[in-house]
Structures are given as C-alpha cells and as structure tokens.
Amino acid sequence: MKQSILALGIAATAALALPAAAQERIKLVNVVELSGAGATAGTNWKNGIDLAVADINARGGILGRQIEIVHYDTQTNPGNTRAAVQRAIDEGTYAVLGPVFSGPIGASMQIAQRAEIAQIVGGEAAGLTRQGNQYLFRTSLSQSAAMPKIAAYLKNTVKASSVAVVWVNNDFGKGGRDAILPELQKAGIRVAADISTEQGQADFAADAIKVKNANADAVFVYLNEEESARFLRAAKQQGVDKPMVGETTLLGAKVIELAGDAANGVRGHVGLSIDAPVPAFQEFGRKFQARFNYASDHNGLKGYMAVAMIKWATEKQKKFDKKGLADTLRGATITPAEEPGIMITTKVETNGDLDRESYLAEVENGKQIIKATLPMINP
Amino acid sequence: MAEFLAYLIAGLATGAIYALAAIGFTLVWQTSQMINFAQGEFVMLPAILILAAVKLAGLPVWAAAILGIAAFIALFGWGFKLVIVDPMIRHGVLPLAIATMALSIIMKEGAKDGFTAEAQRFPSLVPQETVSFLGISISLQHIAIIIVACLAIGTLQWFVTRTKTGRQMQASAQNPNVALILGIPVAQMVMLTFLINAALAALASILISPIYLAKFSNGEVIGLFAFIAAIVGGFNQVRGALAGGLIVGVIDSLAAAYISTSYRLAVPLVLLVVIILIKPEGLFGRKEERGV
Amino acid sequence: MNTSRFDAVFATLVLGAVILWFAPAGMGRYGTYVLSLWLVTAVAVMGLNLTLGIAGLKSLAQAAFMGIGAYATALLTTKAGIGWLPAFAISGALCFAVGLLLGFPALRVKAHYLAFVTLAFSTLVWLVLRNEQWLTGGVFGISNIPRPMIFGIKTDNALPFHRFVVVVTLLLALVLWWLVRSPWGRAFLALRENPVRAASLGVNIRAYTLLAFAIGSAYAGFAGALYAPLVEFIDPSPFQLSASFFLLLMVVAGGSGYQLGPFVGALLGVVLPEWLRFTGGLYLIIFAAIVIGLLIACPQGVLGLLERGWIAVRRRPVGSNPPIKETV
Missing domain, CATH: 3.40.50.2300 (Response regulator)
Structure with a gap:
C-alpha cells in the first residue's frame, strides 16, 4: 500500500542510499564547482585530482588499495554544496575533497566537522581557518x-x-x-x-x-x-x-x-605555479597538458596535492581511519622525499593553514x- | 573633459553591442509578441560555434566563420522558429517566454559541456591598436564596433522602410490579419524576422568576442542589458532599440566612473524601472494599441 | 473545478505529509536533507504558482523574495536573538509588504510590466545583499544560523528538522488550498480564465492581482525562512535572477495552476538533479529539455499530462478518483 502510493518517494530513497563501493577500493568524493561561477577553478581542481588518482592507482594505490574517485557538481551554490558534502559522507567517503570557492566551503564545512571527516579545500579566504574547525585543511597559502x-x-x-x-x-x-x-x-x-x-x-x-x-x-x-x-x-x-x-x-x-x-x-x-623552479611542478604541468590538452593553473596543482596529502597521512597512520586522517594531517610537515605527490615541502598548521615556499x-x-x-x- | 570622452566612447562601443542584441529582441517581439529570454545566449553562441569548428573540425578561421554563422542562423533563426515558437505560440506568449528561459539553460550548458568551460580567445578582424585623440586613447576595436553596428542598423532601417519586403515585414508585424488580406506572405515575413534576429546576434557575437573572450556564460550580462535597452528605448521601434542600447551602454560606463563600482549594475536597472513607471512605451516607442 | 477534486487535493496533502514524516527512515542525512530542500523549494514554487498559475502574472523575483525572507530570518535569529517563529512571521510579512510596494506601481501600468520590474528588483536585491556587508555579511554570507526550537524540542538534527519542515509545508499548503477554495480564490480563478468577464462581474482586477502577487511573494519569504536554518549558511548566490528563472520553470514543469503542481515541479528541479548526478553536468540540460518538451506537448505540465492520460484511460470525466494522487 505504502509502496504503491509512494512510488516516487521510494525511488528517491533507493537512488539516494546507494550501497557502499566494493571493499578493496577506497572511496574519495570530490565536491566541486563544475558549473556556475566557479566552473573554471573547479574544473582545474577536478582535473588535478583525476591526475593524482591515476598516478597513485598506477603505482599501487594507497596501502595497496585503489582509489575510487567520484565528482559531485555544486553549481557553485552553497545549498547544493551542502547536499553533496552530506551525500559524500553518507556514502562513506574517506575524506571530502573540495570545494574551491569560499562561500560553498563556509556552507559545508560544519558537516564534515560534525562527521569528524577531513575536508581538504581549495579556498583561500582568510576567514575559513579562523573558526576553530579541526577538520578543514587548505591546499594553498591563505x-x-x-x-x-x-x-x-x-x-x-x-x-x-x-x-x-x-x-x-x-x-x-x-x-x-x-x-x-x-x-x-x-x-x-x-x-x-x-x-x-x-x-x-x-x-x-x-x-x-x-x-x-x-x-x-x-x-x-x-x-x-x-x-x-x-x-x-x-x-x-x-x-x-x-x-x-x-x-x-x-x-x-x-x-x-x-x-x-x-x-x-x-x-x-x-603561490603555486607549473612554471616554478621545482622540477616536480614542471613535470606535473607536462602531464596535465598531455592529458587535458591545456595548461593547468594553480587549482590543478592544488587538487593534485590534496590527494597526495591524503595518501601521505594514510600511509603515516598505516590504516584507513577517517578521524585519524585529520589528526595526522594537523601540524604535520610533508616533504617530497616522503610523498612525491606533494611536490614541495608543505607544513600544515594546526588551524588547517599551509606554509610553504x-x-x-x-x-x-x-x-x-x-x-x-x-x-x-x-x- | 578628455576623461569624460573616454568613458563616453567606451560606453558607446558597448552600447552598440547591446543595441544589436536589443534590435533582434524588438523585431521578434513585434512579430510574435514573445520575449526571448535566451537573447544573451544568442549573442554568446555563434563565437563558440566558430571556435568549435576551428578546434574540433580543424577548419581555417574564415571557413569556420561562414559555417558557424550559417549553422547558427539555420538552428536559431529557422530551427528556433519551427521547433520552439511555432508549436508553442498557440498556447500563448507566456509558455513561450518560459520556454526561452529553458532554451537559454540548454544553450549555456551545451556550450560548456559540448565545447569548454574555459574562456577562449577569439580572432579579431581589427588590429588591437589604439589611436590617440585629444589626449585620450581610443581602441580601434571600439571604433570598429560602433561603425559596424551603426552600418548594420542603418541597413536594417533602410530595408524595413524603403524596400517592399521590409514594408511587408512591418505590415505583418503591425497587423497580421490585414496583411494577410492584402496578400502579404505573413508566415514568411515572421520567419524573416527570426532570421534577421539570428544574423544580428551572430554579428554582435563576432564583434564583441575578441574583447570579451568567448565563454559560455557571456550571455547573462548581454541578455540583461539588451533587455533593459529594448525597454528603455521602446519595444516596438528599431530606432528605439538603437537609442536604448547606446544610452544604456553610456550610462553603465558613466555609472562605473562617477557613481559606485559596486552598485554600477543598479543604475541601468533603476533607469529601467523609472522608464516603465513614467513612459512605459519607452523613450522612442509609440503607444501600443494591442493588448498583450 | 468540482469540489471533489479539491477534497482529493486535501487528502493527498495530508497523506503525503504523513508519508514524508516517516519517509527518511533509513535514508541517511543526505536523503533527508534533499527531501527537506525539496519541500522548502516547493513552498517558494507554491507562491509563484499562485502568482503565475492562478493570477497569470509573471514574477521574476521569487528567488529574491526568498532571499529577503532568508536574510530576515537569519539576521533575526542570529543577531537579534529572536525565536524562529516570530522571525518566520516577520519574513513572510516583510515579503508581503515589499510585494505590495513593488506590485502597486508596476501593475498600475500593465500586467506584463510586472515581469520587467521584478527582473530589475531581483538584481537590485542581489546587489544590496552583496554590497551591504555591515548588515548581510556581503559576499561572505551569514553562517551558523540556528535551527529552531519548537515547543521545547530541538530540531538540530536532520530528522527532527525534516519533520518540522513537513509540518510547516503542510500548514502552508493547506492555507493555500483553503485560499483557492474561498471566495477570494474563486475571484483569482475568474481573473485568470477571463479578466474582462471578471471585471464585468465586479471583481476589482487590480486589487486582486496585487494581492495574489503579494501573497505569492510572502510564500517565498516563508520558504526563505525555512531555507536559512536548513542550510545553516546563506550568501547572495542562491537568490540571483537565474534562480528566479529556475523557480518559474518548476511551476511550469509541475503544472501551472494545479495545487499539487509545485511539489512535482520542485521534485523535477531539486530531486531530479540529485538522481541525475551520474550524468555529470548534463542534468541541467535534461531538466531544461523536459520543460521545453512539456511546454510543446502539454503546457499544463506533468500534472496536466497525467490528467490527460487519465482521462484517455478512463474515457470518462474525472470522478472521485483523481489522477493527481499518483504523483505524490
């Protein structure tokens, strides 16, 4: 009786509550601006992430597990961002990647914080890291x-x-x-x-x-x-x-x-540039150009490094613990010797800000x- | 004074583009009583089509331009009238206006997903030089835009008032029933306005894209300003749309200069509201007898 | 327009509310959030449905009114420390008043000029929200908007807040249902069907059109008052002109003039994109194409289509078992 009347509602439930991915793969969800005002920045960020995931998976994944990456578009709308971040967490993402624009970050950061899941964002606005959120991490200088x-x-x-x-x-x-x-x-x-x-x-x-x-x-x-x-x-x-x-x-x-x-x-x-005198940056620039047929901006680099930060912290803690990921990142210094994907020595401050050359x-x-x-x- | 003149010329160049878009707007309004909310996207798309023909099909620029413009006029002049306007006009103008809002989303998202989300350079017919005049720098591109737009609009005005086809088009717009009795092929005349609208949009697109860069989201601003220009100038006159476009362009430029950059957009909008309240037929329009 | 149809609407609304009360069980917070967002959007679409579908006015400022409501509620609950319920009432009243102020001069000129005036108004509101940082937080928005406490029950979590939204939406829908059945509503309908005849029957066209617009705007204010605590963060971007266009498309997609149309329209506009996430960026195109397809085939929207289909199947007039039921 209920089903017959609620056809749409039930369909909604079924579609929204997708089963978790196969156990061997580790799921990462990227919530980013693929349309609307943030589309350019968001597309670069997404491509950087895709490149990082391909590189890491080709080299055997993280702790032997391949990464499964999912991208959700936010339309550069805070309400949609929030829905997408909530969805990512409900679907069991290991960490949340994105978004890039500060407004949507502001709208969604409490959700990851409440779920005690690390959220690695591309935003540069100064205020983001002043709210005492222990789960928010930048990928560039504020x-x-x-x-x-x-x-x-x-x-x-x-x-x-x-x-x-x-x-x-x-x-x-x-x-x-x-x-x-x-x-x-x-x-x-x-x-x-x-x-x-x-x-x-x-x-x-x-x-x-x-x-x-x-x-x-x-x-x-x-x-x-x-x-x-x-x-x-x-x-x-x-x-x-x-x-x-x-x-x-x-x-x-x-x-x-x-x-x-x-x-x-x-x-x-x-801050970040594919033309900087760091061979890893230039190498990234070439790989990005080869795959996507245009030159990456700093958002592409930021996306790439976001995945590298996750890989480094996971291998550091030697397990896939969501809360542990954030704890490990906080206050850490990541060097290219330990994790080549980070490309340049990066210090993560305790408030989530970054420091680097x-x-x-x-x-x-x-x-x-x-x-x-x-x-x-x-x- | 030199400063004022610089703002004025910049405003006139932008205004000429708004005028081209606004004229198409008013032509379509006159024949079909429909408001095309996708007008801005009509100006955005031809440049994208041309670039797509260059990058995806590897055509030389001149061939891509011909192909792109022809494809645009066929799709969004002829096709638009046939596929969207004709089946919907019998339901009234309201659903049609709303359908053009949906169309604008399709054009915008289609350009983004089908081509690229990034802004692209667009080749310019005019060298990117500036000339100095009375102590101010004037860009050749701006001068070219003003001249080409005025020529196009002048030609259109001549066509509408001096040629037989043009007068038939006018008659069909003003009173389709009488025109039909007089033996004017009204359906073809209405189609002609849609083709002219598409052609003007393509012209505006080619003129403006070297400066604005070609991007899927460019239509939003142009559409809004064309709309304001059409209402301010008068929805039922070609010269009204021309004047409206130039006025809005200049006002926008002067607002940025002398009022406030963060409220710049408000000035043309306030003008729009004031015009509606005190002279709803527009500055240069004539009063409409027909109810809408 | 027989009475039984309205009773069916009433029954569907109550039944739908009961189902939605329990629906999020096992759905997760995301699913619950999307259901709540659907209902909140439906409230704004309901208002626009009154303006457009029943009074026949094109308003391009529904999202702007929603923004006024959302900011009023956010400011009153965060800065002034007022409870949600009075903030909700103030938001609605404010939008009603602004609707009157805006509609009065515009409708004096000509009905379709309302579209132009609201278009300008929409962008002006956005500019004020963005520029007046001392009041609205400007581009940085307002964060940490509290969720309401109702009769001593906190609605901080997704499920209680969803149930709260269900109740508020039901009440608002029932008020509108009552309104359309009342003599006022009949005047609205008469106005839409035949303005000239309505005028000759003594309906004060201008007053009624203005009232319909103001009530429709107030509903956007109510929707905004729900949206702010739902998202817990607001900035000017969701209240832009394009959002108003989108709400208008939802009215038409659902079935302009149908009482249940807003729910179907908002379902297409809010929930469908979530289903279609796997298509990448294509869902906006799909939604827009659905709207155009509907407008060509059946301008009465999904509900009009269903009604038509139902009549074709039954081969007799709509009776006690109306088609609308199946869509909720």
Missing part, C-alpha cells in the same frame, strides 16, 4: 599569508608609493582586498583607487579608464582568471602603462594565454619567469 608578501613586494621591489586596487566582488576578491588594504597602510602605500568589479564581468573599459585616471605608481589586480585577462586587455587598450601587480591568478597560464601581449610585464607573487615572478614574452623564491613564514 590570503592573510600572501598579502603581506605582496605589500612588501610593492614597497621594496616596485617602489610604489600609491596603488590602484582592482578586485572582483566575490568572496575571493573581497577577502583579498580586505587583506591587502591594511598591509598597504602598514607599508605606507596610499590607495589611489579602490575599484570593485563583478564576477563574470566582460567589459572592463570603464574600469581601465578609472585606473588610468587614478595615476597611481602601480596597479594591484585581484580578479579571477578570465576577468584578469579581460582587464589586462582593456588596460592595454586604454594605454595604462603602470606596473600590473598580482597574486598567483594574474600570472597564471590561463591569463597569459587569454591576455596575449597585454600580459607581458605583469608581475607579482605566485612561494615565488616572485614576471611575465616576459608570454612566459612566467620566476625571479625570486620567498622562504616559508614559519619554517
């Missing part, structure tokens, strides 16, 4: 770690006394802008213009004119990849000739490809050239 480096670079290398700040008005850009302004003030650099732009904005002509009229010594550009490229092209069209300084994304492969000539001369700080770079003739290596903050 904005609060990167921005002081930018301010120092602007002051010491670019020798700018005034800066125009162009940022994208989403959680990534706003977070970065809120982190850089106090650092600029500390460094005695005046903010000549503070320009907010939209996510997905196509027309940057007016913003470029505004930057030009601000007549600052340098321009700090903190936008997502495509918007960075559009802005650089618009700035070139409007004849902006001041140094363009950025953080990681502005010097990314995608931006250089899209902006063409306009990217030349762009400089700044790079980073780079100062410039774009010359369509190539990102590393100019200097910055040490870890707390080695």
